Amino acid sequence: AQTVTQSQPEMSVQEAETVTLSCTYDTSESDYYLFWYKQPPSRQMILVIRQEAYKQQNATENRFSVNFQKAAKSFSLKISDSQLGDAAMYFCAYRRPNSKLTFGKGITLSVRP
Amino acid sequence: DVKVTQSSRYLVKRTGEKVFLECVQDMDHENMFWYRQDPGLGLRLIYFSYDVKMKEKGDIPEGYSVSREKKERFSLILESASTNQTSMYLCASSLTGQGAGYEQYFGPGTRLTVT
Numbered sequence: 001a002q003t004v005t006q007s008q009p010e011m012s013v014q015e016a017e018t019v020t021l022s023c024t025y026d027t028s029e030s031d032y033y034l035f036w037y038k039q040p041p042s043r044q045m046i047l048v049i050r051q052e053a054y055k056q057q058n059a060t061e062n063r064f065s066v067n068f069q070k071a072a073k074s075f076s077l078k079i080s081d082s083q084l085g086d087a088a089m090y091f092c093a094y095r096r097p098n099s100k101l102t103f104g105k106g107i108t109l110s111v112r113p
Numbered sequence: 114d115v116k117v118t119q120s121s122r123y124l125v126k127r128t129g130e131k132v133f134l135e136c137v138q139d140m141d142h143e144n145m146f147w148y149r150q151d152p153g154l155g156l157r158l159i160y161f162s163y164d165v166k167m168k169e170k171g172d173i174p175e176g177y178s179v180s181r182e183k184k185e186r187f188s189l190i191l192e193s194a195s196t197n198q199t200s201m202y203l204c205a206s207s208l209t210g211q212g213a214g215y216e217q218y219f220g221p222g223t224r225l226t227v228t
Binding site: 101 | 146161201
């Protein structure tokens with residue numbers, strides 16, 4: 001069974017600084033998708049960034065980028081120039097093609113002004 | 114804009130009551146999902162549906178059932194609510210298709226308390 005591990009329950013970052021959230025996963029598949037979701041205090045979960053396993057290039061969305069290490073089964077999220085609105089719970093998730101999403105336990109990120 | 118709505122943000126029910134949680138999406142998505150979210154446990158899949166009248170058990174289906182009579186609506190039913198079903202319930206929907214690396218769109222969640 002696939003598992004997704006987010007080992008740190010909480011992190012804190014100073015506004016305007018950079019923070020990296022870690023995620024590892026366990027799979028024997030070669031074709032899959034990885035996601036980072038953000039859940040702000042208002043609770044509506046939204047997609048931050050997606051990575052297809054067959055793509056070697058790391059995905060980037062504005063201030064958000066990933067470090068995808070397929071051999072190490074690692075998928076970390078880097079947030080640059082952190083803003084107060086980045087404070088939220090972040091979930092890493094894995095999905096095989098046409099299968100269900102498996103989520104990590106999440107990490108709570110706080111941003112200090 | 115993509116929209117997934119849930120019938121209630123907060124709900125308080127008594128032990129033994131039958132509880133209905135409703136979810137509606139307006140994106141013509143084939144797939145719909147029900148999760149529960151508990152601190153320290155992340156999101157766990159209860160049931161999902163890939164078509165009208167079709168359903169599949171997720172990781173924790175015990176104590177729950179679902180109904181999907183129309184494509185846009187997916188209901189979660191607690192036949193006899195118990196205190197251990199106190200939780201946050203999230204509904205989501207997504208497209209289907211080859212690869213299906215499509216994102217899931219989430220509703221705002223329903224905080225259910227069973228007393």
